[in-house]
Amino acid sequence: MNLHELTIQQARAGLEQRDFSSVELVNALLERIEKLDRNIGAYITIDPDAAIYSATEADKFLAKGERAPLLGIPIALKDLLCTKGIKTTCASRILENFVPEYDATVVSMLKKAGAVIIGKTNMDEFAMGSSTENSGFHITRNPWNPEHVPGGSSGGSAAAVSARLCTAALGTDTGGSIRQPASHCGVVGIKPTYGRVSRYGLVSYASSLDQIGPITRDVMDSAILLNVICGHDPSDSTSADVTVPDFTCALTEFETNGLKGMKAGIPKEFLSVKGLDPDVEKLFAHAKKTLEGLGVEMLEISLPQTDYAVAAYYVIAPSEASSNLARFDGVRYGLRDSNAKDLVEMYKKTKSRGFGAEVQRRIITGTYALSAGYYDAYYGRATRVRAMIRDDFKKAFEKCDIIISPVAPTPAFKIGENIDDPLTMYLTDIFTLSTNMAGLPGISVPCGLSRTRLPIGLQIMATHFNEPALLRAGYGLEQTLGLQDKFPDM
Template sequence: MDLHELTLAEASRLLGKKKISSRELTRAFLERIDTHDKTFNCFISVDKSDAMAQARVADKQIASENQTVLTGIPMALKDLLCTRGMRTTCGSKILDNFVPRYDASVVAKLKAAHGVIIGKTNLDEFAMGSSTENSAYFPTKNPWHTDYVPGGSSGGSAAAVAAQFCCAALGTDTGGSIRQPASHCGVVGLKPTYGRVSRFGLVSYASSLDQIGPIARTVEDAALVLNLIAGHDPKDSTCASQEVPDFTAGLAAFDKEGLKGMTVGIPKEYLGMEGIDPDVLTVFENAAKVLKDLGAEIVEASLPHTPYVVAAYYVIAPCEASSNLARFDGVRYGFRAKEAHDLMDMYKQTKSKGFGSEVQRRIIIGTYALSAGYYDAYYAKASQVRALIMEDFSKAFETCDILLSPVAPTPAFCIGEKTHDPLTMYLTDIFTLSANMAGVPGLSVPGGFSAKGLPIGIQMMANRFDELSLIRAGYGLEKSLVLDRRFPAL
C-alpha cells in the first residue's frame, strides 16, 4: 500500500510503531500535491520546507516516545484559519498579503500535538458560497471529475482529502460548508455542535453560525481529529465548557451493539420536496434500509418550519457578515486602494476592489436588512423564525436520536452551472442550513454514487453535544455500505 492511501488512524499506528516516519509520509503527500494539484487547485499555499521541518520535529517527538495520535500526521487547513507566520487569504484579494501574528486555537492545538500543516486550502471567498467558484484565486475541481465543482465553501479541504493530498483536513461550516463538499467529494465531514470547538482565530463570516470541524477519509479519522480540537477556550466566549468525551467511544458502541436502541427520524418535509435528484433519493433510501438492518428504529419525524429555513438563513448570515466584514477597511491589515483622495474614498475603493461580487452582494443584503425601516421585517423576523426552527429540532430530538436526510438535493453540479443566479445556488443548501440555525451537530458520510459516478453523501443530525450518536451511526453506515471505490483515480 502506498503511503498516501493510509487513513489517519493507520498512519498514526504505523508512526507509533516506527514502521514509517512523518518525513516519509509528509514527502509522499508533497510529491503527490506537486504532481496533481495543478489539475485540481486544492491549495492556495503549500510551504514544503516548513512542512518537512514540522515532520522532522514530529519524528523526534516520536523517537522520544512523546507522541499523541496526531503527531506527525499531515493535515490541510482551510485558508480561513489563522496560522502564525503563514499567509491566510480567506480566498480573498483583500487579504492577499495577510500574515497572521497568532494561531487560531485549533491550529495551536494541532501544533502542540506536533501535527504537520501541509498547506492552506482553497475556499469560496470568506466562506460565502457552495462551490468554491467564488474564490478570488481559482476554482477547485472535483477529484472525481474535473468538469464538476467540489462543493463549498470548504471545497479545497474536501477535494484535498479525496485526492489523498493529506491524512485529513479542517474546514468550517456556516450553512453546510463542511458537509456539502464532503458529500460532493465522497469523504466524511463533521460539523460539531455550536460551541464544541473554539472559533478563536477563525476569520468570522456569521459568528452565530460558524463552526470548525474535520473533513476526513473515515468516521474514525473524523472522531480522532474532533478529539483534538474540541473543548473550552477562554478566548471564545461562545465556546462551551461542556465535558468532551472520547469521540471514538461511538465506534466502540457500534461494534458492541450495532444501532440497537437508536431511533432514526426521517423528516417528512424533506422528502416531499421538489428538485431532489432520483440518484440522491436511491442512495438515501438504501442508507435508511442499512441503518434499519443494523438495529435502528426508523420513524417519521417533522421539522415544520423547513420551508422558511433558506429565507431566514439568507437574512441572518448576510446581516452578520455585513457587520463582521466592516473591519476590512484598508487601515490595519490587508489590501488598501492606492489612489484614494480622502479617508471615505479610501474605504470605498478598498472594499470595492478588494471584495469579490458574492461578498459584496451579501454585504449589501445584510446592510439593507439591518437598515432603519427594514430591521423588523427582515432581521428581527428571521431571528424569530430561527427560534421556531430551533424548537422544531428540540421537539424532534425528544423522540429521535438521529435525523437522517440527504446532504444536498443533487450530486456535484458542473463548474459555471449556477454562477449566474445566486438564488438558485442558495436553494441547494436546504438540507444543511438548519443544523447551523439550531446549533446542532451534523455529519456527512459517503452513501453511494450517481449514475455518472459522482459521490453522494448521507447527512445525520443529532441533538446538541451528541456527536457520539452521529459517530456511532455514521461508522455503522460506513462499515456496512459496500462501495465500489472510496477514492478517485487521479
C-alpha cells in the same frame, strides 16, 4: 504501501512502529500535490519547508518513543484559520498578503497534538458559497470528475482529502460548508455543535452560525480529530464549557452493541423538496434500509419551518457578514487603496478592489436587511423563524436520537452551472442550514455513487453535544457499506 492513501489511524500506527517517517509521509504528499494539484486546485498556499521542518521535529519525538494523537500526521487547513507565519487569505484579494501573528486555537491544538500543517486550502471567498467557484484566486475541481464542482465553501479541504493530497483536513460550516463538499467529494465531514470547538482565530463570516470541524477519509479519523480540537477556550466567549468525551468510544459502542435501540427521524418536509435528484433519493432509501438492518427504528417527524429556513438563513448570514466584513477597511491589515483622497473613499476603493462579487452581493443584502425601516421585516422576522426552527428540532428530538436526510438535493453540479444564479445556489443548502440555525451537530457520510459516478452522502443530525450519536450511526453505515476505501481515479 502508498503513504498518501493512509488514514490518520493507519499513518499513526505506521509512524509509531517506525515503518516510515513523518518526513517520508509529508514528502509523499508534497510530491503528489506537485504532480496533481494543478488539475484540482485544492490548495492556495503550500509551505514545504515549514512542513518538512515540523515533520523532522515529529520524527525526533517518535524516535524517543514519545506519543501524541497526531504526532507527525499532515493536516490541511481551510484558508480562513489563522496560522502564525503562514499566509491566511480567506481566498480573498483583500487578504492576499495577510500573514497572521498568531495561531487560531484549533491550530495550536493540532500543533500541540503533534500535527504537521501541510498547507492552506481553497474555499469560496470568506466562506460565501457552495461550489468553491467564488475563490478570489482559482476554482477547485471535483477529484471524481474535474468538470464538476467539489462543493463549498470548504471545497479545497474536501477535494484535498478525496484526492489524497493530505491525510485529513479542517473546514468550517456556516450553512453546510463542511457537510456538502464532503458529500460531493465522497469523504466524511462533521459540523460539531455550536460552541464545541473554539472559533478564536477563525476569520468570521456569520458568527452565530460558523463552526469548525473535521473533513476526513473515514469516521474514525473524524473522531480522532474531534478529540483534539474540541474543548473550552476562554478566548471565544461562545465556546462551551462542557465535558469533552473520548469520541472514539462511540465507534466501540457500535462494535459492541450495533445500532440497536436507536431511533431515527425522517423529516417529511425534506423529501418533498422540489428538484430532489432520483439518485439522491435512491441512495437515501438505501442508506435508510442499511441503518434499519443494523437495528435503527425509523419514524416520520415534522420540521414545519423547513420552507422558511433558507429565506431566514439568507437574511441572518448576510446581515452578520455585513457587520463582520466592515473590519476590512484598509487600516489595520490587508489591502489598502492608496490613491484615495479621503478616508471614506479609501474604505470604498479598498473594499471594492478587494472583495469579489458574491461577497459584495451579500454585504449589500445584509446592509439592506439591517437598514432603518427594514430591520423588523427582515432580520427581526428571521430571528423569530430561527427560534421556531430550534423549537421544531427540540420537539423532534424528544422522539428520536438522530435525524437523517440527504446532504444536498443533487450530486455535485457542473462548474459554471449556477454561478450567475445566486438564488438557485442558495437553495441547494436546504438540508444543511437548519442545523446551523439551531446550533446542532451534523455529519455527512458517503452512501454511494450516482449513475454518473459522483459521490452522494447521507446527513445525520443529533441534538446539542450528541456528536457520539452521529459517530456511532455514521460508523455503522460506513462499516456496512464499505465505501471508505473507494477513491476517485486520478
